Amino acid sequence: MAQSTRLGNLIKSLPGYAxxxxxxxxxxxxxxxxxxxxxxxxxxxxxxIYNQSLLLQSISFE
Structure with a gap:
């Protein structure tokens, strides 16, 4: 027997679900x-962040 989950119920309520x-x-x-x-x-x-082209203040990745 299949178990009913919140995510499953949410997906079933979306339009076009068949x-x-x-x-x-x-x-x-x-x-x-x-x-x-x-x-x-x-x-x-x-x-x-990896390429260090996004500057973050007071965060060190070393």
């Missing part, structure tokens, strides 16, 4: 685009 079916419209594309954009910003920030 496993195995293609529904017309955008569905969950805006949610995925938002998550992808936030991941991109996070990775760019980490890269800038």
């Amino acid at each position: 496993p195995g079916k293609v529904v017309p419209g955008w569905g969950t594309t805006p949610v995925m685009a938002g998550i992808g954009f936030m991941l991109l910003i996070f990775l760019v920030t980490i890269l800038q």
Whole structure:
């Protein structure tokens, strides 16, 4: 028997959720685009910290 979780219930409540079916419209594309954009910003920030092109005051990485 499958266990119900908060995340599963949240995903099921999103518009366009139908496993195995293609529904017309955008569905969950805006949610995925938002998550992808936030991941991109996070990775760019980490890269800038690594390359020391993002100046942080009073934080030493040595």
